[in-house]
Amino acid sequence: LAKTTQPISMDSYEGQEVNITCSHNNIATNDYITWYQQFPSQGPRFIIQGYKTKVTNEVASLFIPADRKSSTLSLPRVSLSDTAVYYCLVPSSNTGKLIFGQGTTLQVKP
Amino acid sequence: GAVVSQHPSRVICKSGTSVKIECRSLDFQATTMFWYRQFPKQSLMLMATSNEGSKATYEQGVEKDKFLINHASLTLSTLTVTSAHPEDSSFYICSARDPWDTETQYFGPGTRLLVL
Numbered sequence: 001l002a003k004t005t006q007p008i009s010m011d012s013y014e015g016q017e018v019n020i021t022c023s024h025n026n027i028a029t030n031d032y033i034t035w036y037q038q039f040p041s042q043g044p045r046f047i048i049q050g051y052k053t054k055v056t057n058e059v060a061s062l063f064i065p066a067d068r069k070s071s072t073l074s075l076p077r078v079s080l081s082d083t084a085v086y087y088c089l090v091p092s093s094n095t096g097k098l099i100f101g102q103g104t105t106l107q108v109k110p
Numbered sequence: 111g112a113v114v115s116q117h118p119s120r121v122i123c124k125s126g127t128s129v130k131i132e133c134r135s136l137d138f139q140a141t142t143m144f145w146y147r148q149f150p151k152q153s154l155m156l157m158a159t160s161n162e163g164s165k166a167t168y169e170q171g172v173e174k175d176k177f178l179i180n181h182a183s184l185t186l187s188t189l190t191v192t193s194a195h196p197e198d199s200s201f202y203i204c205s206a207r208d209p210w211d212t213e214t215q216y217f218g219p220g221t222r223l224l225v226l
Contacts, residue, residue: 032213043114043203043217044154087153091215096142096207098215100154 002027002090009105018075020104022088025069030093033064033071038085038103047086048073075106083108112138114206116218123194124226131189131221133204139184140206144215145177148201160187194225 006022024033032051036044048055050062050071061074075082087103113136123129133143141162146154158168158179166179178190187206191198201222205215 034214036217041201041220041222043116043205043220046214046216049214091213093213095159096144096215097156097159098144098205099156100146102153 002031003099004088004090004101006086006088006101006104008102009107011107011109012078013109014079015077018078018082018106018108020073020075020086020088020106021070022073023070024088024090027068027090028093031090032093033062033068034089034091034098035060035062035071035073036087036089038087044087078106078108080108080110082106112136112206112208112211112214112216114204114216114218116202116204116221118221119219120222120224122224122226125195126193128190128192129194129223131191131202131204131223133187133189133206133218135185135206135208135216138206138208138210140187141184141209142207143181143187144205144207145179145187145189146203146205148203148220154203157189191223194223196225199223199225 002024004024012018034049035047038044048062055062063072085103115134117132143160145157148154158166160166160181162181168174181187203220205217
């Protein structure tokens with residue numbers, strides 16, 4: 001399983017773009033990169049997933065460089081409701097297991 | 111995205127009793143489900159992998175006789191905490207993998223267990 005490393009916390013203000021970078025140096029060829037968001041007392045919510053280059057959906061963008069050893073989740077124009085813990089994960093392509101790290105606690109201030 | 115439900119959302123029980131938590135995939139069939147536990151201000155910890163029609167596989171340090179997992183159908187997995195003790199109080203979360211979208215896991219809303 002690829003281990004991931006991301007900042008423990010980040011602060012931002014409403015309306016700003018937030019970029020959270022995650023490193024996954026030992027990612028395997030078939031592995032995807034997945035990001036989840038978790039609010040207190042709720043299960044994680046899927047945000048975005050990618051394999052290479054750039055993926056965009058209605059919520060976020062995910063940038064993955066050619067070597068795939070890192071990825072950056074980009075949240076455009078955050079609001080107070082984006083305050084949450086964000087997890088970068090690389091599921092095992094064989095077992096599907098997810099091993100959660102500490103995640104990044106994003107605090108959005110008014 | 112796919113929907114996963116859990117029941118109950120919260121439960122309080124007395125020490126020594128057993129508690130069953132259900133995890134259902136509502137709009138897809140899941141051959142594989144996962145159970146996690148999360149203590150306050152900590153990350154999710156994978157407890158076990160639930161496989162439909164076969165025995166669950168447990169992570170190191172998780173007692174299989176204490177946390178009984180049954181995955182009897184393609185849409186239902188249950189976790190039974192047997193002889194619960196106060197230290198078992200936690201937030202239990204399940205997830206399911208859509209076989210048509212194997213790279214993505216969808217999580218349930220979680221079950222808050224309080225053992226008195």
